[in-house]
Amino acid sequence: MKLAERYHRGGNLVLAAETLRDGADHWRDARLMAMAAGLFREAREYPRARWCADAALRMAGADWAGQGRMYALLVEVESADGRMDRATDAAISLLALDPLDPEARWALVKCYAARALGQHAWQTLTEQGEPLDPRSRDETLLWVGLGASFSADPQFTGRALALMQRWPDDEELLGRLLGALHWRAAEPAEPMSEEEGEQLREATASYLERFPDSTVFRAVSLGTPDNPLENLAEDLRRHHENTGEVREKVASGELPVGMLALAAGRHYAEACMRRTAERPVVYAADIPLDPSETLAVQAARTGRVMLDTSAAATLALLERGVSEQLIGHSQVVMTTDQLLADTLQAKESIALRSDMTLAWDERSASTAVLTSTPEQLAALRSTAARLVEIMQSAPRVSRPELRSLPRLPSSRRGTEWLTAVDYAKEHGHILWCDGQTDRGSQDHRGATYDPARSP
DSSP: OHHHHHHHHTTOHHHHHHHHHHHHHHHTOHHHHHHHHHHHHHTTOHHHHHHHHHHHHHHHOTTOTTHHHHHHHHHHHHHHTTOHHHHHHHHHHHHHHOTTOHHHHHHHHHHHHHTTOHHHHHHHHTTTSSOOOOOSHHHHHHHHHHHHHHOOOTTHHHHHHHHHTTSTTOHHHHHHHHHHHHHHHTOTTSOOOHHHHHHHHHHHHHHHHHOTTOSSSOOOOOOBTTBTTHHHHHHHHHHHHHHHHHHHHHHTTSSOHHHHHHHHTOOHHHHHHOOSSSOOOOOOOOOOOOHHHHHHHHHTTTSEEEEOHHHHHHHHHSOHHHHHHHHHTSSEEEEEHHHHHHHHHHHHHHHTOOSEEEEEETTTTEEEEEEOOHHHHHHHHHHHHHHHHHHHHSOEEOOSSOOSOTTSOTTOTTOGGGHHHHHHHHHTOEEEEOOHHHHHOSSOTTOEEEEOOOO
16 A cells, blocks of 8 residues: 555556555455556556456455445446446446436436437436436536437426526527427427427527527528528528538548538538438449459458448438348448437438528529428438438447547547548448448558448
């Protein structure tokens, strides 16, 4: 202990942890092993912290009072290491020790949410009857987001609006909460009472008055009778010009479609499903095959394949039997929790679309209104639902940050679309995608590419 304390005072956490671990092994002391786990966690040595925590639990047995602390540590280190399935298991064990512990329940809720298991997260949050009260800004966002999708409580909107009063000056938080509540109000399955509708309208009007320049949630007033869309023209023109170069390079195959989604502020899955203004079709591409692609297809029969959203979007256009046959060609087809979450959000976004879309018409230098037929909207929503099915049916791994693409920031928002290629590169798996740029890339060593095609 004294030697470990000396290392700790000197700032060498790893040596202090190793000393405690060696002592715990020698004396079979769970307390020392738990201390070693804590120091390894502090030093961000997550695999070693995990090993020590597991060892402490094995040494101490089922009646040890320190179990909760070790399971909580495991939730933390497994989450930090991107092993959300293991973090979920640890959170389940933590909650089993004390089902009334709000810290343990929130830990499991957050694990489920990180794995895009929203229904499981809401069930955990409401298992004791009333949903557990959020204690922070992030928990409030999660509480309202989950409830907007899954709560059957007719008073939910009123309760969510009451929560907003805890953060009266947080423009971003309030805007995101209002967006979730308006999405719920648009869902026909959960009709809103007149009283709650009036409360939501009042809260919305108050927000728009206090934050008229919000980029999170805002209203645009109509222009003159002769040109009612004139107030939107400048924003649409600026957006069109800012994304013009990216759109051109994506269309020519110089950039992947994920870059367009990032530039346009759209979900990756939405960009994959809305590739053109015409009705989407699948056809056999008449392009030269790289020999590595042929090898990848052959290797997919016995190897692990990472499914990218672009390929899943193509599969969603095929007949169910055909898409299932193509998926069954490979021994194991996996995807990431982040791509599934993006797909679910894209489905919600498409569900809220009307039959009119505003865009900037470069030729007339004015705002244009693009219309869709009811059949086109229904087809797009059906494709989105099928895409979610395909992504949910695949085993998933969590990829909260990029590890194998060193030139990109690991935790940058908007990089979810790269999680499949990043995981495939790290583990040497095959990447199944449907993008000319992705397939032709030579930068992702360790991953080969299998393009999605119709047979």
